[in-house]
Amino acid sequence: MVEKLSRRNFLKAAVTGAGLTALFTSPITLSKAEETVNSYNKKPKAILIDVRKCIGCKACQVACKVWNKLPAEETAITEDEYTNPTGFSANTWCYVKFSEVKDEAGNISWRMASVRCMHCLEPTCVSVCPTKALKKLPEGPVIYDPNRCIGCKYCVEACPWHVPHFDEERKVIGKCIFCVDRIKEGMVPACVANCQTGALQFGDRDEILEKAHNSGAQYIYGEKEAGGTSMIFVSDVPFEKLGFPKVPHEPISTYKTDLLKSISGIGVATFIISLVGYFGVKMLVKRKAQVKASSKGV
């Protein structure tokens, strides 16, 4: 006899269980932040990253680690000598990507790009997270509650820039939070604060886009990718040469709807073709047998 799970039973069980939880330690809970009156406006923010001006000093990378109290990782020299760490992790939220580029004459030079979470306008990670652990704030940052996460790692797979990473040892997800604790206090993000060449600039997204278009740079990245992001890169070298992935310009919602339509289309087509094929072959076999029988009969 199957006992149907009633809501009353569930709540009763919940209350009993809740009493028992008091005996166990709580994970670190986030304290509620009071709504403060800040001098900064709540318009969407962005960072302009001018690859042409970056000298690869890694102040942004180290500042991010120091401000967010992230542990340093053990690294070894890599293929291009300078990029280290070589990718995002739960403990590396921002790093500088070095690229050797050649001009037409074959002269080699370096280009550096400070990469981090793109804080998309319509984030893929927020869309795929089943527990709503990831959240997009109107000011731009895509933040997360590491305690709400279940570790399904769908965000890790879904992000076109492979930004979120899950630390198997500490069992937490980690990625750039756009220094939401700094920008809410009217400060600039830690990476921008110490950029000595002005390659990193922080401001309202519309202003940053204007700066990007007026910068004289030939290539722009991040304006339309994934439907638009908060990290606007400009460069004098094509972004494929800098190792930036080609990301479709549709936001995740359009991406999903288009895919769903195509998937349904393929499904219907497969079904119809299969049915036609099956009955067609069946008919052919029957007719063949009939012909054989009739020819025999004659």
Next chain:
Amino acid sequence: MVLVWGWLTALDLFLIGTAGGAAIASGAAHILGKGEYDALAESGAYLAPILGLASILTVVLDLGRFTVAPANVLYAISHFPESMVSVGTILRMAFIAVAALNAILWLFRKETLINFVVRIICGAANMALGFTVTIYPGVMLAFAMGKPLWSSPVFPWVISVSGMLSGLVLSTFLIPVLGVFIPRLTPTLLEARRTVLIHKIPEKVSLYMSILIVIELTLASAYLGSISGIAGAATAFANPLVSMFFFGGFIFVGLILPLVIYILERLRLGIPLSVWIILLYISFLLVAVGAVAARYSLLVAGQIL
């Protein structure tokens, strides 16, 4: 190269796909089988919830934070229908519930009309939910914008038909197993044991298996064609691990070989029937192995791009 979704995820995809496929096979065998294929319907009915629950176990083991905060899985339903993991969770729950109900109806079967009607309805619901759980994992993977190799509209169908295939063949494979070890549980299975020696069920199943294999081969080619334009796709599939499991395990061992065995079985070639039956059962295992290889290789290929 560290795989975020590795063999445990592949196993989970295999288990839930096969569970769905078993449900479809069970329902189809019962509704369209005119009573001759009840053994298949019954074994499929048992297989579906068991594999479904097993898939829950693998999913939970794959969750990085389950040991730290197990209650968080309760949050996992909160993003329906935007997150495919939420959708999947609800579908799985519903599927396992209906499949379990279906299994219980088969376990305590009575030859009354009401029981029969309820079983038909339940079987149909089981089929419908079974279908959704074979296809939703592929859709979930396709929605990962960061993995272009999964974003083909053909991709979820490759996964789905593979699930139907492995569900069908494993349900059939289970018949003699169940019949040998627990004959007293299901009187009809005793008869089924006798029918094992007759070629009806494995042969019929092999026919539909072959039809599905042909469809799957077409879908697989269409999938490869749809991703051929993506930069790095060829390199990803040329990776030794991927190509071994995809072309060797999935295509050859899991699809072509069983198809060839069936075609040769139809031709008899002077080999006794009992040998062919054994070979057919072996081909069922090959299909299942191929299904696991398919999922693992596709997961790896998508992540190494």
Next chain:
Amino acid sequence: MGGTSRREFLKMAVASAAFLGLCSGNEDIILNALKFQPSIEWPKPTIMEKFYTTCGVCHSNCGIIAHTEDGVIKFVEGNPKDLHSGGKMCAKGIAGSYLPYAPDRLKYPMKRTNPEKGIEVDPGWVTISWDEALNTTAEKLKEIKETYGPQSIIFIASPTGYVERLRKAIGSPNKITHHDTCIITHVVVEKFTIGAKLWAYDFPNSKYILCFGWDQPSKAKVTLTRRFIEGRWKGAKVVVINPNTTLMSSQADEWIQIVPGTDLAFALAMINVILNEGLYDKDYVEKYTNFKEHESEIRSWASQYTPEWASEITGVPAETIRRIAREFATIKPSVIPIHKRDPPGPSYANSWKLVHAIIILNALVGAIDNVGGWLFTKGVTFPSLDKVFPPPPYPEPPIKEDICGRVKLPLLDKVKLGIFSTLANNILNKKPYEVKAAIIYHYNILSFPNPKKLVEALKKLEFIVTIDILPSESVQMADIVLPDCTYWERKGYSVRIYNGWYPQVSVFQPVINPMYECKSAGWIFCELGKRIVPEYFKKPDGTFFSSSEYIEASVKQALGISFEELASKGLWDKPGEFKPFTKLESMAKAGKKIQVYGETFKKYGYDPLPSWQPRRDKPTAEYPLYLIVTRPPVHRHGKTTDNPYLLEAYPENAAIIHPETAKALGINDLEWVWVESRVGRIKVKAKLFEGIRKDCVCLSHGFGHWSRGLIYGYGHGANDGDLVPDQTIDEILARKDPTGGACMSDVCVKVYKA
């Protein structure tokens, strides 16, 4: 039925309770799960205190703002009002916030129990009290002074006021400093040609910046890079002459790969072209330099250095040299920046001459003390320790000759700097006398050329006391170790020598209290002084002075404000606009002109004009490749290569080598290789890079720590210094080098698979 359902219910309840009880979460989670909109808040940063202070990682001494949270340094930002940092910082400065909390930091005074000393030998440290440490040190030094004479005590130390007082009071001539590896060619040559050392550049107004290996943007030197980028993006053409392609290449319009150590030939040919074609600024040159008085000699001297001649030596086409010379002279304002540890010095035997040639070039186009050019330092003179607490007359040192031979280099001695590339040889040879004790402060053994020889030399000493922050290699060779404070934990000020706009002083203040039992170096030297030469460490009233008193007094005297006031403001400045030629005018009035023709050099027996001289070591069949040495942007020599944040960013050095050269040697990317010179060899990974000359190998400096006390730094990379030959004073004198430069890149190597 009812019985079953109640039992079922209980089973369910217990199971759920157990499940929920296993949840290490709040009851919130369960209730929250039923909500569909979570409330994710982000924590507000806890209240942070902000302090003005100065970054002490390098000598730029950028003014910074330190944020502390609950008394712990949380973050560092530049002070926006600071001329040096302009509100920005480099990675080294930001990561400097880790230094006080380094777990391997020296915490207590310690004494050695293992009599054996050497590379990777464990000293067997035992913690002792400050009293015991200071008393033992004082007694030992006094004993050695009595037995062997004051000259047997050497000071391998930064010559601060306290160090100098102790040294002079003891009567030792042995001031041993690192300047011959760092700035010596620049300081000496500029002092005796221009009359002062210049550090700053008005890049924002430059239109043409020609760099002889000047690579400061690749090293992220904030004060220079900020302005360089500004100038470049305002349209300055940047030309770099460097055998290796560095990170600065993203900012260069032209990159010329020259044979290492031949920049002098290029510069001389430029002088030749500019003089021949009359492209120099005649008014400026006549007014502010002594060119006119020696014109014929200069012209006939320059006539031999044709671009064709230079092309043979440098490997650069003659037309390019000619074009660059013309551009430099006509695209104005133009400037050739120099800094330190670059080709002008002290990297090669001809480096000091390259400095002179560059001064001539800058003078010919009127770049010195001019808009868009090279600026005189604008500092504040602080009263020295001797002024604030005048000492009794120092004893006449029984032996004036120092162990390094510094006194044989009169011009070097005049600028009060020192050398140390000759130290190891002289200690081992006991020439001119035996050395028995050493006080090591602020210097590490690994900074020396051929440090392995120095280790052998130091083994001969009876007593070594080292004052340091981390357990460096100098610490590992000591008998007594005294733990120094970091720059976060002490008082002080910095005049900031890289400053050409207006005087700006930056404060050092304790942002955190000194941790463990660390004491400031000033305190340590005063305590030692009290015990060894007490009369020299007293105030006029007979009581001992403290370093704190000196700081407060000198700030008051120089700036007219209290130290507290300086600390509350962070910076003291006298803002003013840069007016060109101010200093040159006053110099000209006093009859002092820029010595294009080195009259002072001539007086002391050195070349008055930078005649061509090749580098010391040239490629041979056995050592066919040129070694070049650089530094990555995130490290400051060996001082930062124990910092996990900076090691993460650049964990180890490697031998950068061209892929074709590597292929011929059978070497693949990231394979282990030996790099060997005539004095030693090191094992590193090879890094293939197309941007380097095929006849060169490049190594970054600062790695190869062998002190096992450095928990992060130990074992990363290898020390390029092991390849660099140390020197004898005779060879320096033989090549008629007034600066005593250590030629830190002047060596050739071979590379082979390990």
